[in-house]
Amino acid sequence: MTLSRTPAPHDEGDAVRILAERDGEIASLTRTLADRDRTIAYLNQLAGERGRSLQDAEAANVALRAELTRIYQSRSWQLTGPLRWLLRRAFQGRAAMVTLLWAFRRRGPKATLTDVRRIRQDHGITGVKFWLLNGVAPGGAAQGEPGTDLAATKGALADVRGPDGYVYRAPRRPADLDARLKDLSTTFSIVVPIYNTPPALLEAAIRSVEAQWYPHWQLVLVDDASPNPATRAALEQPRDPRVTILRQPANQGISGATNAGLAAATGDFVVFLDHDDELTADCLYELALCIAAHDPDFVYSDEDKITEDGRFTQPFFKPDWSPDTMMSTMYTCHVSCVRRSLVNELGGLRPEYDGCQDWDLVLRLAERTTRIQHVTKVLYHWRIIPQSTAADLNAKPYVVSVSERLRADTLARRGLKGTLEPLPQLPSYHRVRYDIRGTPTISIIIPSRDNQPVLSACLDSIRARSSYDRYEIVVLDNGSREPATLGYLNRIRAWPGVKVIRHDAPFNYSELNNLGVAAATGDILLFLNDDTEVLTTDWLERMAGYAQLDHVGAVGAKLLYPGGEKVQHAGVLNLFNGPSHAFLRQDRNHYGYFLRNLLEYNWLAVTGACLMVERRKFEAVGGFDETLPIAYNDVDLCMRLHEVGYYNVMCQAAELIHHESISRGLDFVSPEKMARLEQERGRLYDRHPGLFLHDPFGNPNLHPNGGNFEIA
Numbered sequence: 001m002t003l004s005r006t007p008a009p010h011d012e013g014d015a016v017r018i019l020a021e022r023d024g025e026i027a028s029l030t031r032t033l034a035d036r037d038r039t040i041a042y043l044n045q046l047a048g049e050r051g052r053s054l055q056d057a058e059a060a061n062v063a064l065r066a067e068l069t070r071i072y073q074s075r076s077w078q079l080t081g082p083l084r085w086l087l088r089r090a091f092q093g094r095a096a097m098v099t100l101l102w103a104f105r106r107r108g109p110k111a112t113l114t115d116v117r118r119i120r121q122d123h124g125i126t127g128v129k130f131w132l133l134n135g136v137a138p139g140g141a142a143q144g145e146p147g148t149d150l151a152a153t154k155g156a157l158a159d160v161r162g163p164d165g166y167v168y169r170a171p172r173r174p175a176d177l178d179a180r181l182k183d184l185s186t187t188f189s190i191v192v193p194i195y196n197t198p199p200a201l202l203e204a205a206i207r208s209v210e211a212q213w214y215p216h217w218q219l220v221l222v223d224d225a226s227p228n229p230a231t232r233a234a235l236e237q238p239r240d241p242r243v244t245i246l247r248q249p250a251n252q253g254i255s256g257a258t259n260a261g262l263a264a265a266t267g268d269f270v271v272f273l274d275h276d277d278e279l280t281a282d283c284l285y286e287l288a289l290c291i292a293a294h295d296p297d298f299v300y301s302d303e304d305k306i307t308e309d310g311r312f313t314q315p316f317f318k319p320d321w322s323p324d325t326m327m328s329t330m331y332t333c334h335v336s337c338v339r340r341s342l343v344n345e346l347g348g349l350r351p352e353y354d355g356c357q358d359w360d361l362v363l364r365l366a367e368r369t370t371r372i373q374h375v376t377k378v379l380y381h382w383r384i385i386p387q388s389t390a391a392d393l394n395a396k397p398y399v400v401s402v403s404e405r406l407r408a409d410t411l412a413r414r415g416l417k418g419t420l421e422p423l424p425q426l427p428s429y430h431r432v433r434y435d436i437r438g439t440p441t442i443s444i445i446i447p448s449r450d451n452q453p454v455l456s457a458c459l460d461s462i463r464a465r466s467s468y469d470r471y472e473i474v475v476l477d478n479g480s481r482e483p484a485t486l487g488y489l490n491r492i493r494a495w496p497g498v499k500v501i502r503h504d505a506p507f508n509y510s511e512l513n514n515l516g517v518a519a520a521t522g523d524i525l526l527f528l529n530d531d532t533e534v535l536t537t538d539w540l541e542r543m544a545g546y547a548q549l550d551h552v553g554a555v556g557a558k559l560l561y562p563g564g565e566k567v568q569h570a571g572v573l574n575l576f577n578g579p580s581h582a583f584l585r586q587d588r589n590h591y592g593y594f595l596r597n598l599l600e601y602n603w604l605a606v607t608g609a610c611l612m613v614e615r616r617k618f619e620a621v622g623g624f625d626e627t628l629p630i631a632y633n634d635v636d637l638c639m640r641l642h643e644v645g646y647y648n649v650m651c652q653a654a655e656l657i658h659h660e661s662i663s664r665g666l667d668f669v670s671p672e673k674m675a676r677l678e679q680e681r682g683r684l685y686d687r688h689p690g691l692f693l694h695d696p697f698g699n700p701n702l703h704p705n706g707g708n709f710e711i712a
Helices: 012-072 075-079 081-107 109-134 150-157 177-181 199-210 229-234 253-264 283-294 323-328 340-345 357-365 397-413 452-465 483-492 509-519 539-547 615-620 633-643 671-687
Strands: 188-194 217-223 243-247 269-272 298-306 312-316 336-339 372-383 418-422 430-434 442-448 471-477 498-502 524-528 532-534 552-560 567-569 572-575 578-581 610-614 647-658
Touching: 075 081, 081 109, 188 199, 188 253, 188 283, 199 217, 199 229, 217 253, 243 253, 253 340, 253 357, 269 283, 269 340, 283 298, 283 372, 323 357, 323 430, 323 647, 336 340, 336 357, 340 357, 357 397, 397 418, 397 430, 430 539, 430 647, 442 452, 442 509, 452 471, 452 483, 452 532, 471 483, 471 509, 483 498, 498 509, 509 524, 509 615, 524 539, 524 615, 539 552, 539 610, 539 647, 552 633, 567 578, 572 633, 578 671, 610 615, 610 633, 610 647, 633 647, 633 671
Parallel strands: 188 217, 188 269, 217 243, 298 372, 442 471, 442 524, 471 498, 552 647
Antiparallel strands: 269 336, 298 312, 298 336, 418 430, 524 610, 532 647, 552 567, 552 610, 572 578
16 A cells, blocks of 8 residues: 555645544554564464474374384384285285176176286286286276276276376376367378387377377378387287388388388378387377467477386476577477477488487577477387387487587587586586676676675685686675675775675665676676685586577576585576575585586576676676565566566586575565565566566476475
8 A cells, every 4th residue: 555645735624634544544554564564473372383283293103103214124024924924915805806706797708818918918917916906997997896898908097197296197188189170170190110019009199199189190100120020929919000111121220211101192291109008098199289379390298108018107307498408418309299390401311310310300490490399298209129219318329429529519500609518416417508698897796794704704705716818897785784794895895806895874785786887897797695616626617508599588697505514505496485495405416307407507596696698798788686685686687687678597516515594594584585585576467467476487287385396
């Protein structure tokens, strides 16, 4: 609420009336403040009660663990072990008999045995055991009765918890699907290169295409001269007329076989399917919806994996298009759907990159188009089999060297200089280190007030540990009063390359940094908290190499808590509760979700505690918003950079210590600061309504408040 504007009084009566109105408004404001204070007090009470409840729960948990340990170590538990084993086997035997009796009664022995053989082909003996013990079919069985459609056991497996706790829920076919399909006309060619594929896996892949809700498809099966007679025989079986079978006279490798399939493709778009994987039933339907809505050239989706026993696991819920992530890891992977005319224009797949041929294709097509879309649904099941990269990248060592070579070639093709560095924690993966172009001046802008010991440690670390020496330091003194700080500021004024700008005014982080930019001379700006200390000697070069890329907006560094072992900042997620640090207090070498804590990924935002950006880009979006004086000003800057087309990136190889909020304190320790935080968060989303409850570099399938990318 704000006080209303009133005209100047013309007589004493007007003045009395205006004063009365003002008194009423003040009284209303007083009541509002009192209500807010009561609400804050109530919330504080709830927080205290929840804290006590958590302590009680933890104490009960500890007691329960101790009791379980005592039981498990007891002599009686050990002596009864064989009896428990026999009871489990008896229950399992009973369940298997019940399943078989129902199946024989409903399907008959011949059909039952035929379906059991099919389950064994698709899922192995483990799949047969699963059916015997569970006896379920898609949609469940009435009143606990075993299912009767054994061939559909895969559908039952879709609702079974995987080894990591993940459950894939098969999509429900819309009741009005036929009406919806009338508005969709895109045609797809699914290209499948085949070489010595086990018949059961090949049949499962083909059936996943035949089961598509969407009817406008062509399936191109390319046998790359398989010597396995079982594979060749499987291709002789009668097929849907939409299936085209090609036989290569000689083995051409995965790219050669795929290119032969592309030559026979007739669809508007090409979908790539590996010979032992499966599409979800709604895959082509969802792709067609996306194409109708956005007219993209390239579409990719989320994916998961199928274990050897047919369960679903390891879902990868991906970010929207992220060019720097793409240079770090082949994250788009499956399903991959490309406009056929663009594939032909690019010359198809390149055999010299076999093993990473799809990665090479995506990197090349991203140089031709920006019309790239992401469907945030699992549309592809990637099968885990021995000696596959789905199981372990090291299963095919040549893939690692090919992935390194194709990205080095990509750098050369794009006119960029850089190197591929193996991750110390995982040498089979590589990060890109871009060379800094020229010798630009980097302006390091540091606001500070009465923090002489902290500021001194920060500046000493910059001067002692930075291998790049073309930098200047601009210190914004926000009205220091302590003699020690004033004396230190006077001394550093004499240091070469150091400026001290005094701004004795109420704290406004945005205003201070904008003043620092006005006083700076560098083409690259680095906003840095005074409570940071440099760890990585080449931090400036690494960050600047990314900041100079034309498509990159803000660049962040990994910040660690004192001690250097726990993460304070590795990227900012836009969660339900607002912008939050990812991987908070995780180990600095923790992989994170698909290596997001180690590799250079694109993020919606990075923290202003260490944020680098080119001056031209900073000025193009108007600098920091001074109406956000305390919180979220860094996130707002990153959001504005994102909205004009730049990509913000985390340079995880640049590390600093961050004594978090030592300068200004934390925002949640007082009701006043909490209220201010809420107010500024509201202003942030008022300015960026399209990003309210939305993070394009997260995924809606992940937990809305999951700082560690937990599955929803």
